[in-house]
Amino acid sequence: MNRFLTIVNKLLIYHGQNLTYTKVVTGAYDVETGSPSITKTNYSKKLYPKHFIANNYNYPALIGKETCMFYLANDSLGFTPGLNDEITYNSKTYAVQSYQEHVANGEIVLYRIIAAKI
16 A cells, blocks of 8 residues: 555544535436436545635635635545535535645545535
């Protein structure tokens, strides 16, 4: 096992919170409803939330929105984070706006997810 992933997992155990990550998959267009079919799958994962204030230098598109940065370990996830996925934190739902992969020893060990309140 990647020792960096082990360190990330240990830190998330101590400092993270169990949150609901919802993977949103948009399917084919449904003629009867006039919209695409959407499938949502919930995962309970340990994430570290960190609120931040967007400004002109970091994330100007999110100015004036309630934003949160989440850290997620890539340990047996069962999914890959994607845009428009949802994270439920403190009974508020945040939509994923962007994410970054952090690689150590040739594998992804951590995702940094930027999300805005829906």
